[in-house]
Amino acid sequence: MSIRLLDVLKHSTLTPADPVIRAAAAVAAETQLRWIHSSEVLDIAPLLSGGELLLTGGQALAAASDKRRTGYIWELSERGVAALAIETGAALPSIPSSMIAAAESAGLPLLELRKRVPFVGVMEAINSLLVSESAGQLQQADQASHAMAVELAHGGSLDRVLAVLADATGSEVVLATNAGVTLASALPAGHTKESEPAASAEGGQDHAREIHVDVSVRGIPSARLTLYVRGDTDVNLARIAGSRSVDILALALLQRMPPGLKEMAGAALIRAIDSGTQSWRLQQLAPAAGIAAQAHLVAIVVRSAGSRQTRTNVDHLLDRVARHSVSYADNAELLALAVLHPDSLQEDRTAIVAGLQSIASAEGFVCAVGPVASGISAAPQSLTEARLTLELAADGGAHHGGHGQAGAVLDAEAFAVERLAFHSLDEGLRTDFVRQQLGAILDYDAQRRSLLVETLRIWLDSGCNTAQAARELHLERQSMHQRLQRIFSLCGGDPRGTGRLAALHLAARLAPRLTTTLAATH
Missing domain, CATH: 3.40.1390.20 (HprK N-terminal domain-like)
Incomplete structure (x- = not known):
């Protein structure tokens, strides 16, 4: 029950x-x-x-x-x-x-x-009951999935395959493309479309009794399965059976309507960008993928455990925010290109970063959004900078707000100075620069196991806002002032209003990524 x-x-x-x-x-x-x-x-x-x-x-x-x-x-x-x-x-x-x-x-x-x-106690007690109930539903759902596979193996049409699911769940079942075009549908045996409409007479949908399941073919989101649960039918059984039927429906779609040329061209375009293909080839592939050669776009790199739901959620976000998007999954890495609206480049990019953060915080992946690329020929640079941002964050994550940890979205623009230094200076020059600017502070930290370099970086990142930096470091303002006075005494005075401020900031941002080298040169 x-x-x-x-x-x-x-x-x-x-x-x-x-x-x-x-x-x-x-x-x-x-x-x-x-x-x-x-x-x-x-x-x-x-x-x-x-x-x-x-x-x-x-x-x-x-x-x-x-x-x-x-x-x-x-x-x-x-x-x-x-x-x-x-x-x-x-x-x-x-x-x-x-x-x-x-x-x-x-x-x-x-x-x-x-x-x-205590919410935890409520969830533990009631979810244990729900788990017990779901065992029987899983068995029924697996039986329905097996019956659908048998129907497909015997050459049944999409309508007949869906009819098996409709009978098993007592639901009206509709399979439609992402554009909303119905591919197939079925009603439970003995029901008619007029006997019990999926929508109420007022036209409003009972969302709690509509089950939506995305169906992907070869990793490309291709259709949506909707189950309209009727009467007192078990909603949870319909939800589980719908999820269990995804692989069967994907196989049926692959037999009848393989991924469209545009989706395949999009995957080919991203692979070409990732492999360093010459610009002229990218300009050939882009139009086939629905991307103008001169479009403004950003590259996105997502690293996760390879969850199919992660790709679905990212694709849905980009469909909602961007003008157009394509994606390609390769093992535990998802690559995507998002085309921005020409009159709202930064607004679109900001919305993408924010949307990814809401997904990443729940699913535990780490990703980076590259800088805006002007034209498809510049897309490889956006992808390269996104990947570089991930590497920089991984190297200095513990010293840079935990950005190397799972559940984080990294904005390549926030790592602009690190990226510039990485491209312009080899590691030896970067190490020499940091020692010249922060040598005394680094030595002080090494001797006393203090955190003056991190304090300086956070203070400079905040725009020299002492109160804000103190909050981020969980310090009393007096303790923050004492740390700053010690830093100023070690670096030659308060840098505000001097030409030394930018150099100190760059050195403080680079220092966490050179910790091993700096220790060796000390």
Whole structure:
């Protein structure tokens, strides 16, 4: 028997929270749960799979604008989240009326937790029940996937393959291209299209009962499978069976409609850029991939464990923000090109960096966005600089805000001085320069195991803002001033207002990447 939202509200771990339904109470009675998750991140929707009860505290919502709060509700609803529970208290005394109205309109059950409970305990207890329930659903889903494979092996059409899935899940099933063109569809046996429409009479979609699954062919996102769950059918079974059917559907699509020439040309273009192909060849390949030879674009390098979901999320982000994009996955590295709108180059690039950060923080990958390239001939340079940024961050990650760690998005523009020094000076010259500028401070750090070089770098990165640097270093302002006075005494005085400031800043940025060499020359 499926675990429903009302069952969870009566569970012993959640009743101490004194929960009350503030919106979509009629929907709550029939809402099935797949998982319970907690997060304070407002941009969490793209990282959820649907069917979750999302628990959140009120701090982030209290600080957000009213527009962002209602947008948060709609994003969760469109993702198919089962329900949202908000803990009210000192930061957020009550749920804003605008959020309640948005949730009611979206059909998203909205719960208020009027007392504090440990979210971890709630998730451990209820997710263990959901795991037990899912074992049977997995078995049924695997049986459906096997039956679909048999149908395909016997030459069944896409409609017939989907009919197996429709019967197994009791859902209307539609397979469409990324452009929205329907390729095939099926209804459960005994149902007609008119008997129970997927959309309500008012035209609104019940997002919690729509399951969307992306289907990729040879690594190229090619179609979307949608299951419209009918009546009291098990939503979680439909979700699992839909996910389990992806490989079968990808094979069916490959037999009937292999990846389009544009997608194949895009992959070939990125491989050519990566291999250092001559400019004239790139100008030949670009138009076939839908990229003008003179387009402004950026290269993106993503390094991860090779998750298919990572590529899907990155591709969806670039489809939304960029004018056009192509991508290519090679083992644990994903390479992408994003074409920017000519009248909003920096705005597009900033949006790409921000969007990647929201994905990376959840999926744990590290990536770099290269500088803007003017024309396809300059794309190899953008890719090279993105890769160089990853290497520089890996070398100095522990001394540069942890940028070498997983879950980070690196902006090549933030490493401009390091990249310039790497290209212009060999390691010996870089080492000599750093010793000339910071020799006394380096010796002081080595003798006392202090962090004066890091303090200097963070202070200079902040624009010599002492208060901001102190916050980043978790220091009292008095301690920060004492460190600065020691630094000034070692480097010949306060550098502000002198020509030494830029040289000290460059040396401080280079020092973490030359630690081994500097130690050897000491």
